[in-house]
Amino acid sequence: MAEELKKGLEGVVVADTRLSKVFGDIGKLIYVGYDIRDLAAHASFEEVVYLLWYGKLPTQPQLNQLQARLHAEAALHPSILQALKGYPTGAHPMAVLRTAVSQIGLNDPDAEDNSQDANYRKALSLTAKIPTIIAAWARIRAGKEPVAPRDDLGLAANFLWMLHGHEASQAEVNALNVYLVLLADHGMNASTFTSRVVTSTEGDMYSAVVAAIGSLKGPKHGGANEAAMRMFREVAEAPSVKEWFESEVKGKGRRIMGMGHRVYKAPDPRAAILKQHAQAICGTSEKCVLLGVAEELEALALADPYFVERSLYANVDYYSAIVLDAIGIETDMMTPMFAMSRIAGWSAHIIEQWNDNRLIRPRGNYVGPVDLAWVPLDERRDD
């Protein structure tokens, strides 16, 4: 009896989780019971980190303690900074992040301790250090000295300080904080699933996070925001947005990057929130020439039967590209920003997997030859 091939594992339920749930049919996302719209309106990224790790919102003393520990862990060991300075400046920023996180594991005395206590310590260290790595690499590859983290700023503000070397506006900090809140977890997405597969072998947290970074790096997963940004730039060069839409999308059948989602058949709730923040920042600056392009293109799609019938709405990547661009994130640094947020979800899923672990080992369906007789080397012919 042939077993059914579940290519892509679409619809296959692989684990219980208490972390997040996507209601794709009504366009709703919750983290541990809280609507993402409430979290985006009220919560700091640090509160969301606490919620995902400990299953409840922190009290003020608990939040203070978390922030103090994040500050204490944010600096990079000199050997990591030294390594970053030696990498080729043209290297893919996600490959740099993958390598740096892997190397941090070599120096961590907790690396091979898979107890829950050690896993919480490693989750905290990674959540604190990933922003520092990203900001340092952005500066190093541009020939600038890295800027050390400060212990009087929240995670979003501190990142922008380390990136730019000056304090960001409150609107920029708010926009980045909301971005980090919105991207922190999303069910059993491919990078989170990758981290759980590695953990299922009783692999350590560094191995699981390094694997997740490599998975998020893929253009079909975390790379979609960069693709959307590049598309907006292309559209901006066209005679008009409408002309580009007619010629490229309707005429040539090109996909609009950042529209449609395997899980959402209703509008992605994260897109609307990011759009509001894009409008809030861009109203006070001239940085966002592409917001108008994105809005006009979205309106064309929303009025087109092809997009309406297929429920192809703007997803989180679409407006996150605009927000990140507006706060000074270079396009190829957008996927690392995704990792800066998603480390919260990855580490929470890793800890959850450890608490109820079973090796994830599916099967392949062999379709190759069978019963071939061995042929000695000198009797083989090239055919």
Added chain:
Amino acid sequence: MAEELKKGLEGVVVADTRLSKVFGDIGKLIYVGYDIRDLAAHASFEEVVYLLWYGKLPTQPQLNQLQARLHAEAALHPSILQALKGYPTGAHPMAVLRTAVSQIGLNDPDAEDNSQDANYRKALSLTAKIPTIIAAWARIRAGKEPVAPRDDLGLAANFLWMLHGHEASQAEVNALNVYLVLLADHGMNASTFTSRVVTSTEGDMYSAVVAAIGSLKGPKHGGANEAAMRMFREVAEAPSVKEWFESEVKGKGRRIMGMGHRVYKAPDPRAAILKQHAQAICGTSEKCVLLGVAEELEALALADPYFVERSLYANVDYYSAIVLDAIGIETDMMTPMFAMSRIAGWSAHIIEQWNDNRLIRPRGNYVGPVDLAWVPLDERRDD
């Protein structure tokens, strides 16, 4: 309607493959149609690499070309050797391999080229360089200078040259070659599956291989040979093997490491072949005090109803530990040896996944709270 939870994905068929098939009920393993027993008896590891990559055995000129290309790619860039010399000597060798492979990707101009041609080039480069990394790290952490690869030796002989700094005996080279042949692929095992999940996001080969290394590192996957070796040492300290078996296994219910397998319900064909090679090497040296322990323990299990009823036979890890120990591999270097072989299968699966790709994105079953109302920070109570 609740969907069925497929924890561990046991029995779920995730992809078509032409690479290998495990016949668990009759204890048979084939690569691209060839019985592993024929390959172990006749083939070099390089022929198996060619078979997995190109779907057929190479002719002599094709094999010569592959070997020449492996020789040309075996040396490490000075920046990688420099990095290895800076790592803490106590770091886990698999974490070192994970970091070094990730860093190699930073310098490879092909890193972001996911064409089939580039993927074959990267597969070749990694297959050539992983032995060099492992041998270099074994020497560096012992305070010795790395030994450069030679271009007049096959992959197995060359590795032993780089590791020991002198040529190995023919029996040792044969044993390592057979080990590499036997471990090169094994259906949809956890690390191979990890590499396909990363590839499914259109992630690059370095990201996929780095993830696979982290997955193989886990004690439930590649770490099992080390666990078997440590157990043999413990048994050797006991008054007798029989006494240890009665007291630890029958008395305390401890598992025998390296016995039993999720897929095999008949003897693992690889175990018998490795046992023969262990006997061949150990007959001419005094290195293998533990072979006798392993054989006696296996005989006790084979005569015990508990093991017979549950089809718990020695698997590949059991005798590979003895073989690797006999050729001078330190116990914590045994999982890297597994990676040296499995890179052939990983890279072949990655190329196969690219040829018919679909994002691997399963679902989670949310069991957490729903509809929680937001509570402002100053109203939260610790409970």
